[in-house]
Amino acid sequence: MAVFKIIHTTKYQYNWPIKESINEIRLFPHNFENQEVLQHQLLITSNPIVEVTKDFYGNNVGNFNILEPHKEMIIESRMIVKVNHSLKIPEIDTIKVQDLDVEKEKNSYLLRLCYPENILQQKKITSYLKKINATEIPIIEIAQKCSEYIYKNYTYTKGITNIETTLDEILVHKKGVCQDFAHLLLQFLRTAGIPSRYVSGYVCPNSTGLRGEGATHAWVEFYTPKQGWLGIDPTNNIWAMDNHVKLSVGRDFNDCSPVKGTFKGYAKQTLSVSVSIGYEDGRQFEEVTDVKLKKLSEEVQRQLDLIEYQIMVQQRQQQQQQ
Structure with missing residues (x-):
């Protein structure tokens, strides 16, 4: 706490x-x-x-x-x-993408959060999802792998992007800030068929030195029927924890x-x-x-x-x- x-x-x-x-x-x-x-x-x-x-x-x-x-x-x-995020790491959850179909049919809110953007570089997204066999592994594992991929392959760099920067530009330059990485993770998860939303808030400084701390921050929440909305921060490759303070949620930055x-x-x-x-x-x-x-x-x-x-x-x- x-x-x-x-x-x-x-x-x-x-x-x-x-x-x-x-x-x-x-x-x-x-x-x-x-x-x-x-x-x-x-x-x-x-x-x-x-x-x-x-x-x-x-x-x-x-x-x-x-x-x-x-x-x-x-x-x-x-x-x-x-x-007070009592669970820093979600419990074991074997729910797969196909198990979400009934939930999405019943809930238009979830369905609305499943559609990825139409982008030119979409092959890079689908190629990685195929590489990790996203149709066969639990959605929590998909989120973890995609977050880790962004964290390891994209450089956190201030001042080179703004609210008009597109996903295609981020995928080409592989640089950006928390807002860009949140949008990128949303594209991965929605392409896989996982209801996901953008989160606006703050990540408060701690002894480990999180990237983006002390300023407005962005991360992602995705839905699992067993545990509800789970927050994951691709900028730092961690689950949302006591350092994350939430302001608003939406489809993307424009909603938040x-x-x-x-x-x-x-x-x-x-x-x-x-x-x-x-x-x-x-x-x-x-x-x-x-x-x-x-x-x-x-x-x-x-x-x-x-x-x-x-x-x-x-x-x-x-x-x-x-």
């Missing part, structure tokens, strides 16, 4: 004032058998009203608007969470994005995310990440260039008048 105090801060900054910012957040830690939320608080710029609902996957989702012009938006999620939204106005934006994790003994760990955003469209870039030019002209005119 472990208790963590986590502060997750998301900061958007704009070079010109924007308005009517409309946002959707999934920053509410899960309450479930192995994780108890002792305290949770949201602090948001302008203190807007946050309407909370549940999505298809059972996540709490918050929606809020900031209508007045602003050059900065900060969302701070503060939580105290107690985690901690913050997403839109706004009115033309402005360049920057995004930084910091995660601070405190322990019961007083230790503190913090990591700040500058997030790569989508490239601006040509039209938006032209408008921004025009605005900057107009402001430059106005400033010169004011200087001449003085």
Whole structure:
């Protein structure tokens, strides 16, 4: 058992004032058998009203608007969470892929999580599944072997991928971060016919030095009728344990994005995310990440260039008048 105090801060900054910012957040830690939320608080710029609902996957989702012009938006999620994954390694389970057919027929939720993406490099996925004889071994063994394969053959490298990086690119370059490896493991498991979902959360630092620790993290859960949803972390090739704090689940990152939204106005934006994790003994760990955003469209870039030019002209005119 472990208790963590986590502060997750998301900061958007704009070079010109924007308005009517409309946002959707999934920053509410899960309450479930192995994780108890002792305290949770949201602090948001302008203190807007946050309407909370549940999505298809059972996540709490918050929606809020900031209508007045602003050059900065900060969302701070503060939580105290107690985690107790009593089973670090799942029990022996002989369930095979074909044994899941009845479960999938009865449950459309499971069936929805069985479809892999259509990718150009799919032969690499099917070839490895054939190599390990995935149709004949238990699904837990499939998950273990695929996680180990990713861990041993793909290099954990920050800064070379973003939310737009495709599975084909990851399969070719064999480099990425936890989000990429989670998506890759999902492709393996879904190709095999195993219901699997993306998990967004945190992996808290420990003495062994886990990869991706101290920041937002991603791993995978797959379903077995005997034990329910089992978490496995391909970035570290371990089962989800006391260091893993779960925020949300979904088909992929898009279903679990901690913050997403839109706004009115033309402005360049920057995004930084910091995660601070405190322990019961007083230790503190913090990591700040500058997030790569989508490239601006040509039209938006032209408008921004025009605005900057107009402001430059106005400033010169004011200087001449003085």
